[in-house]
Amino acid sequence: MSFNASKRDGSRMAIIGAGSVGSAIAFACLMRSVVSELLINDFNEKVCQGQVLDLQDAAFVSSTKVRVGTPKECGQADIIVITAGARQRPGETRDELVQRNEDILRNVLDGLQPIKSTAILMLVANPVNILTCMAQKFSGLPPSQVIGTGTYLDSVRFRVAMREHLQVSGASVHAYVVGDHGDKQVAVWSSATVGGKPLLSYEEIKSIDCDEEAKKVARKAYSIIDLKGATSFGIAAVVSDLALCITLNKLSVIPISTYCERFDACLSFPVSLGTNGVERIVYPEMNEKEIAMVEASAKATREQCAKYNDHRK
Structure with a gap:
């Protein structure tokens, strides 16, 4: 790995998906001031704008700025968190989600291109191991920079x-x-x-x-x-912790x-x-x-x- 830093000054994090999971992650990261700037993107622009306005009301206790980001802007973030995906139905296994989530992931990654070469791509949607494998193939990033929230x-x-x-x-x-x-x-x-x-x-x-x-x-x-x-709060805490590990090395x-x-x-x-x-x-x-x-x-x-x-x- 050619790049190195003990801390990313002016770091930027993008969250793709402004649903219950994405918004909970955004709130957790905002409360912990994980990064300098937080970008939120969702295909439902109205909901995305609403989530951002709501998060901005909470930002007075944080040093993080929040705004809507375009897919291209999100692709240039230091940390890119993908929560976008079909919601797991009651009684549905995570493996059964594959067919419903594979096309969503491909479309998201295509929209982010070109992805910043030093970015860390984090998968939250399920089944996370399989989607992490797919993201490693489609993103163009080294495997060490494509991770999932896992276990x-x-x-x-x-x-x-x-x-x-x-x-x-x-x-x-x-x-x-x-x-x-x-x-x-x-x-x-x-x-x-x-x-x-x-x-x-x-x-x-x-x-x-x-x-x-x-x-x-x-x-x-x-x-x-x-x-x-x-589920939303537990995974939000997990992502905020992982993001801190990355930004603070x-x-x-x-x-x-x-x-x-x-x-x-x-x-x-x-x-x-x-x-x-x-x-x-x-x-x-x-x-x-x-x-x-x-x-x-x-x-x-x-x-x-x-x-x-x-x-x-």
Whole structure:
């Protein structure tokens, strides 16, 4: 990577999609003054303008300026967040969204061209691993600069669940969910720790059904969708945190979607994230069962991407 910076002065972030997710992300980033300027774009210009006017009313507590951005302007942002996509229906799996979201993604990326060569492209729409793979092919950016939100939120949910069992701070729980953001996600119990002690060695954890606990974590998003139609606040917090890692070159180790050569697929694994994008992939120690589950997830992702590629030929 030829470019380098410890902090992006005058940084600009673009959010494509001004729906419930995009607007929540914009608000979270505004409240944390993640960047100097925030651009919002949506095919529904009326809604987009309304969201921007509303966000501008909240900007007095922030150093970030907010305005509507054209697709070309958004393509020149330092961080480009794509939330535009078909909403997940109650009972619908993330993989079933592929056919409805692939054309949307292609159209969005075409509209952003030419994309700034140093930009970090972040996918939020689902299924995030597959869309990250597609975006890497269509954007023209290096794979290290095209990421998805992956299992960051799932890992947070996992840690919160363990926090409740152990009655400790969530920040003290070092545990990851990897692979797929969805039904095939893998909670890595075998190398999870709390205070340097293996998670599985705690008496409180020995008494629970780990598989059932992992299913609860994986199903939480579906529960939210069934109750209110969409998830927004959790993913907004995730994106604002990822954006801060990029703008401040924090190099935090966070599980996000990226191309993983070890599994020959876009999967979510802990990475060191900074101004240049993905600096390093960190594969946590996994037992045979966990590795087999990740490999199954990788296979499913490869097959889905292959179907997409065949469809486009």
